[in-house]
Amino acid sequence: MKKNKSSMSQLEEVLISGRFAITSELNPPDSADAEDVNRAAMILAGFCDGINAVDASGANCHMSSMSICALLTRVGYEPVYQISCRDRNRIAIQGDILGAAAMGVRNLLCITGDDVSAGDQPGAKPVFDFDSIQLLRTARMMRDERVFLSGRKITSELPLFLGAAANPFVPPYDWRPKRLAKKIAAGAQFIQTQYCFDIPRFKEYMRQVRNMGLHEQVYILVGVGPLRSYGAANFMRTKVPGITIPDEIMDRLKKTPKERQQEEGKNICIEILQQVREIEGVAGVHIMAYRQEELVAEIVQEAGLLPRIAQQPF
Template identity: 50%
Template sequence: MYSVRLWSVRHARRLKNLYALFSRFAPLAAPVARTLGVERTASILRPLEQQAKGFLFDCRMCGQCVLSATGMACPMNCAKEMRNGPCGGVRPDGHCEVKPGMRCVWIEATDGTKQISADHKAHPTPLLPAVDQRKRGSSTWIQVIHGGKDPAFQPPIREKTTPEAEESPLETACRSGRFVVTVEIAPPDSADPSVLLARAERFRGLVDAMNITDGAGGNCHMSSVAASAILAHAGFNPVYQVACRDRNRIAIQGDILGAAALGVKNILCLTGDDVSQGDHPQAKPVFDLDAVSLLHVARGMVDRGEFVSGRKLESPPRLFIGASCNPFVPPFTDRIANLEKKIVAGARFIQTQFCFDLPLLQAFMAEVRARDLHRQARIIIGVGTLSSAKALRWMGTHVPGVHIPEAVLQRIGNAADQKAEAMQVCLETIGAIRGVEGVAGIHLMGHKNDETLVELIRRAG
């Protein structure tokens, strides 16, 4: 079946034309369907649809078929069930982070989209909503017969402007146009907030904001929403990271409201890492949303003042909303389509994965500038270092989405003082990044490496 699925992607244009023909003539059967009754007609079509689409696409019968928008690659075959991919953890060979033996479904979707349209970059795929769980197992052919359109959500019509006095310091810094500096902090494995506050204190006055990770790598720590609230109460400016892996849309919206009520003003919307590489591999991943649909949910709460269900909020949150991007793993410059989706869905700042490969960054930023995306969202590039080539090689091998060129590893490995050389490489990278048009700042990362990051910030000026 997998080989047939790949065949369907290679012949996406013909299959798209066939679907267009079906969509054109299927409504002619509507009078018959009404005579038989919708349920009876659907019961006849369902097994036929399941057999045909199962054979061609490994269809999972989600009831919201989007094949015509995803290059004839069914997104439900994604291990994270992402409707707007790819995630940032694609392996260097283009295979799935979760299922190494399977090619990333969203790389297949990119290839299929290119088959359908040579000018695919000028026509980005629509923003696809999260699956409506009520429709799983139902027929989409009956929807086509009754004139239903492919599901797609529209971003908020107008963006609510936050009064300048209520902006977060990060939003103010981004709007100012100056070079922005953020740092990532993992919450502690402790119920004592003093550990977290001591780490944050090292960066006071050195950064514009501090990202609080949400179970990064599938590992359990103090909750991101609680840690962010602790820092906000202490006068810091946290970025509350929200991963879709562990909570459904009900829990996530509740946490967003809670974070805003506790003084948090920035959030970063993430799909989330695979649980199998973390310290709880036996856990069940949720992935009710992906990063793009989460952005849409958050923007709806902020701009329209309503839950994704449509129910009105008594008092909407005021949040500066961001997302992540990884230009350093496949499909490389084709990731620009996913970045554009995130910006259209509502991201106003973007933080990337670690940058160790400047040519890849420059190629990606050329695409960003070509689409004028750097004017719609501030692009903040991830940087950082570890103490040895061995530690960096381990990170490049075991942390999804981290790409470190062999030349960088050899340079550090051949140095007499590897820690100093790694620091120098990072400083040179920061200097080069500052010269790339469209880059708005840097985001420093390094697990339990706070002293080195503080030194990096000071030495880089």
């Protein structure tokens, strides 16, 4: 099922070809300026095979993922449309999936989403009408059986490459590969993981994944990213849900003089990237460089991942 092309997605094409895939994500603006989106995408587009339009990650309000997709598809770029279950119910989500595909979106990332309590408006009403697996299954139903959840027909094709998230770095550890199996059964074709800073933990996860044969059914892109400073790492570790950073990495940043911490964070990222690349079953990386998007190019280059055949819409 992994090798059969299900969409017209360029990301899927890269993965099927066996090339090491790179995705990244765009820091969504707090503006109503399309140029902010284009500028941010331009920095990334030359170095990756897909850019995630994130759906208010951390439950902080920014320009919506749907609108970012609208702007990017307008200039001919194929983003990864991220849908979280936090803010919209099943009626809104199914309608948005149709609309996104109509605009030219070919990649969908289905996630549960951080709770509203993690964000800057904790008084908001959390929706969670779907969970991520129900969302995936519904998207697959819409694509493969061409019906809504109600059974009502969809009157056109819906070429979508379906993705999901995975976090191998939080408990219950032994459950995580099994949850991956469920996500694959629900329709996941590619996976982007949470930030990987703990290589031994990730190796153990992949061992179990291979044992179950899951690496042959799904493309796994490992989440990596540069830590900007010791302070930023500490914030991510304590305030952002689901991010685990081992003590050794924290110590390494702490011992580095402040003005060189960003450089050191980038070096750590490149080292991790090169290590996960060697693990059997890893199909690519997802580089998350929040507010330091300009580093993605350097990371890709210094990790020896150039030259690349990237989407060149601009």
